[in-house]
Amino acid sequence: MQTISLFDAKTHLSKVVAGLLDGSETEVRILRHGKPVARLMPIEPADTTCRLGCAKGKFLVPDDIDRTNPAILKLFAP
Numbered sequence: 001m002q003t004i005s006l007f008d009a010k011t012h013l014s015k016v017v018a019g020l021l022d023g024s025e026t027e028v029r030i031l032r033h034g035k036p037v038a039r040l041m042p043i044e045p046a047d048t049t050c051r052l053g054c055a056k057g058k059f060l061v062p063d064d065i066d067r068t069n070p071a072i073l074k075l076f077a078p
Contacts, residue, residue: 003029006037016040 002016002025009016009030019025020042030038067073 001025001027001029003031003036006030006032009038009040 002019004012004016009028016025016028017040020028020040026041028040029036030040
């Protein structure tokens with residue numbers, strides 16, 4: 001864990017962020033007048049492996065769902 005002053009954090013923000021992204025730092029504490037005021041950590045990437053079909057089996061869609069809206073039926077019907 002790296003500890004830096006607020007001034008250095010502002011001056012070298014891109015280097016601080018690069019260290020978080022490449023894994024050389026896991027956390028950076030920022031001090032103001034010698035006291036910790038903030039903590040920077042990398043954000044864990046969201047799991048996007050299963051987006052389509054994530055609600056499959058959670059509810060039933062009736063076969064006649066589009067019977068009351070002919071405009072929608074016209075878009076999907078051959």
